[in-house]
Amino acid sequence: MTQHEKTIRLTVAQAVVKFITAQHSVADGQRRRFIPAAAGIFGHGNVAGFSQAFSQYSDELPFIQGRNEQALGHAGSALAKATRRRQTLAVTASIGPGAMNLVTAASLATVNRLPLLLLPGDTYATRRQGPVLQQLEDPADPGLTVNDALRPVSRFFDRITRPEQLITALPQAFRVLANPVETGAVVLSLPQDIQSHAYDYPVELFRPRDWTIRRPIPAPDEVADVAERIREAERPLLIAGGGVHYSEAGEALERFAESTGVPVAETFGGKGAVQHDAAWFLGGIGLEGNPATNRLVARADLILSVGTRLTDFATGSQTMFQDPGVRFASINVTELDALKQGAAAVVGDARLGLEGLAEALSGHRVAQDWSEEIAARKAEWAPERSRALDPDVPFDRAAAEAEGLEIPATDAEVTQGQLIGLLQEHARSGDTVIAAAGGPPGDLLKVWDATEGRACHLEFGFSCMGYEIPAGIGVRLADPDPEKRVTVFIGDGTFLLNPTEILTAAQERLDVTYVVSENHGYQVIRRLQMMKYGEQFGNDFRYREPGEGGRLEGGYLEVDLEGIGGGLGATAIRATTAAEVRRALDETRGSSGPVLIVVPTVPLVDLPGSGVFWDVAPAEVSEQEWVAPLREEYEQGLAEQRWHV
The missing domain is CATH 3.40.50.970 (Thiamin diphosphate (ThDP)-binding fold, Pyr/PP domains)
Incomplete structure (x- = not known):
């Protein structure tokens, strides 16, 4: 001094x-x-x-x-x-x-x-x-x-x-x-x-x-304006984003929805904002949302977005809002986001904004026919979701091939959807499942039940391969309670990008479980490629064929994922059947240090589609004759796009 x-x-x-x-x-x-x-x-x-x-x-x-x-x-x-x-x-x-x-x-x-x-x-x-x-x-x-x-x-x-x-x-x-x-x-x-x-x-x-960390107070006149729009609407719908979590507005959101009957959909960032499966709760929205939610969004005449940036995944590249007179309102702490879609904006804290709206709408409820339509759509989706996740129904390869899918022969016995079903039945209150790039975050948005304290940590703003494994470290640092399991759900493609922070988890003695869906490639991009190009190229993990001009169309790469994880300090397990996955999850709950569970999953088998357009353009000209119909289909989708200003 x-x-x-x-x-x-x-x-x-x-x-x-x-x-x-x-x-x-x-x-x-x-x-x-x-x-x-x-x-x-x-x-x-x-x-x-x-x-x-x-x-x-x-x-x-x-x-x-x-x-x-x-x-x-x-x-x-x-x-x-x-x-x-x-x-x-x-x-x-x-x-x-x-x-x-x-x-x-x-x-x-x-x-x-x-x-x-x-x-x-x-x-x-x-x-x-x-x-x-x-x-x-x-x-x-x-x-x-x-x-x-x-x-x-x-x-x-x-x-x-x-x-x-x-x-x-x-x-x-x-x-x-x-x-x-x-x-x-x-x-x-x-x-x-x-x-x-x-x-x-x-x-x-x-x-x-x-x-x-301040809570900007919403202006009363802005709250009153949005409340009036909700009163005037016949089919209002609320989209909950990550801002609901950051402002800890979940309870306020549920009280608002319970009192008004306004249905609630969730974005990637908003997943888990609703903690009780009420009649008005719809689940995930958009390109990777569930089809029931998206059909209701298409019918809504007022969209209230809360704490979301409304990116093209949530809006279906501006094709989802199909009511001719649809209007928009928002609550957002950031004016840039609040004014998107030409919304009537409440610029302020999400929790305070929802509380203000609930007070302003005291005694108001949505029309009974809108509530009935919501119930009908939810009832349609529930059994479809259950079938896709049920791990005890053997995968029917013959039926899949009869529908035109050419399923490669591997040692996999469960689909990725069934693996999610196994993770879901194992999850307890306080557990967190993490996903970012590839198929896992979209699948979790569509089907994961993040109510009753089963947290779902999705990074999809940047859709960043390589986030997941270190994210497990960050989430575990946030809450070291060993009774709460932190599970990173990741595809083999993303896993191979950069698995080395497993060693950091081991060094820090952090209990993180890594569950790898081994489907032999960048399969969600392969799916998009098939939709927008019509052939697989450069996404399957295959050996190059011998000889000059050989393509990457040989057998699948032989990769010892368990060896990689074990060499980096994880307890490594390969589980092929549903019973083996259950046993691996049960026996490693509470284990000290990182755990790696590799599960072969049947390639090319996806969850039910969302029914939503995405503005990814096939080639406008091509010598390959199968591309032209895909371009025509794309241009038909463009016709559904609308400006909302």
Whole structure:
């Protein structure tokens, strides 16, 4: 200490870490460490500065050693999602490739409105060394570094070239992290020489500080306007998004729906917003939603979206809202999202907005014929869902082939739908199932029962392969209770992209279960390819045929997925039959450390379709005669698109 303890001399890296340890989020009176842990991989761009600082403060800020910087960023985003944006990780990386590995993680966090603090090393601020290892040289901009690639995918970016810049940069960074309107990836880019420079910082900078996650209060006139639209509507329908979770508005949503009878559908982000299977609850919406929900959406004359960005998966590329006079209303903390579809907007907190609407609509209920139509559609879907998930009905290969499916011969005995059925019957209140890219998130949106405390953690804003495995780490960090199972449901294609954070889970002794659906390829993209091109190309995992010009159409690749997981520290099991899957799930519940259960699933067998168009264009011209009919079908779908302004 100096000057009567008014300042403290620290390096830039020490100051950053010391500041982080003193920051707290406060929401609804609950106070917690905003950054409960740091993570990273050290290289020449951060080893001298940040490794020393993290080591010095390791008793206050635990450090997680990772295998891939991108994955560590995903773990931070998953922690943020699981804690309703109350916590996240700080992730450090070296300059060059290490920093660039953070670009995808930053994109995911920003797209999903999730707080994530990134601390990449950067090239020397003094420049006296000349070009350094991994430095990009731009003749038109000497100050440009590869870290500038993080600017467009972050909500806050600051390159610290002087130690005293931290005095304003650090509070600004945490202001953005804690702001539900602005939150996303926050980047402090730190040149490696500056990390080790010392400065006399004011002691006041490091006092414990609380960052209130505010609830913007909706304007009464906006609430009244939306309430009036609901009163006027004959067939209103509510779409619940991730904002319902972040504002902890689930109970308010259920009270609103129960009192008014307005049916509720869920987006990927909103999955699990409704915790009781009431008469008005519809389930998933959109391209991967269930067909019953989508038929009702097509009939709705008022769409009330709450806490959602309404991307094209939820809107069927703007083809789902078919009522000629359909109108839109919304509740959203972000004005950009609130005004989409030309909606009458309530700009404010989802919980407060729903409570205000419920009060304004006291005594109002939807028409009886709309409630009856909802009940009829739900009754149609229920047995179809049950048949697709029932693991005790043997897969009928002959019947599938009679319908035109050419099912490859494998050792699989269950379909992916039946595997989900097995996971569903095993799930208890407090458990979480995680999925992101490929078929699993769409299948879970369509059929998973996320009521009664069975959480469903879907990242589909960025549809990011590689999120799932580290997401298990983030979700487990959010709640270490061993009685609550964390299950990552993942296809073999995504698993092979980057399985290495299983080793991090083992190193940290984290109980995470990884269930791999082994269907020999990128099968959900193969499905789309067949719909939009008409032939499989480059999606099945096959050996190249011998000889010149041989294509990737030989036998399936021989991949030892259990060996990969076991070699990375997981308890690895292969389960082929429904009975074996049940036994593997039961025997490993409560196991210490990561568990990998590989389940062969029958390729090319999908859950029932959603009946929704997606604007993915087949080739307009082609020498392959089967493409033209697909293009014609696509153009017919385009005719259903509408602008809602």
